[in-house]
Amino acid sequence: MSEPKLPRPTDSELGILQVLWERGPSTVRDVHEALSKGAEGTGYTTVLKLMQIMTEKGLVERDESQRAHVYRTRATQQKTQRQLVTDLLDKAFGGSPAQLAMQALSTKKASAEELAELRKLLDTLEEETP
Amino acid sequence: MSEPKLPRPTDSELGILQVLWERGPSTVRDVHEALSKGAEGTGYTTVLKLMQIMTEKGLVERDESQRAHVYRTRATQQKTQRQLVTDLLDKAFGGSPAQLAMQALSTKKASAEELAELRKLLDTLEEETP
DNA sequence: CTTCATCTACGAAGCTCTTCGTTGACATCT
């Protein structure tokens, strides 16, 4: 009952969440710099505004005890991933998880370790479905 | 070189595309009725407008030789799925296809047949990555 | 021919997302 169902993050919001998941609790400046490392640049105030809105939406929480507020995510990466996958499943895969899985694997090569892990999961799943 | 890179469909647009993939070339009325079958209802003109915009975007093509224009998709479901998966991969899974695959399988139970098919794909993939 | 149904086209309203400039608070440095 502690899950008021967070809204689906937009693309930009996901970019920010990525940083927070990687770095842990961060200030706006931290996030802005992390996002600027790559290539394109969004302005500082743009990031700030987004994070403020994300706070309103409940996607992140902030600690205001410091002058530079510190933000942290409210949902784990896993939970968010699950939400996005469920969404995509319904929207474009007619609800077939295996098809989504296969499409994912065909799209980009996975490492041997990950494939082994996936195989393991597959084993347990097939046991459950005799 | 015949791929001018179609834009990513929005959620509503995907709903329409789903219908077109299932039914094949259809009129606006066809699509509207198919969408109304389920539950909620979008107005007829709303669907029309969306499909007009989708035509401008190049997501669908239309045959105007009949009074009721006939629309058909320009990209296969597979291609669109691939696009969406690639997108999601970058946006939320740090580019790891296996993780996306596992998340998909954990989210919803797949049939035994699909699991077998997936295992097959896994076999060929592991051969390629010794 | 007149009426009625069906279809496309157009335009506008309301909403969300993204972007950034400006302002005022606060701290730090000299």
Next chain:
DNA sequence: AGATGTCAACGAAGAGCTTCGTAGATGAAG
């Protein structure tokens, strides 16, 4: 104290998405 830099908070602009009402063309039915 005064100047400089950093910060949060607005507010507003512009784009895209979704919705639908209305108008005008076209075909069918009486």
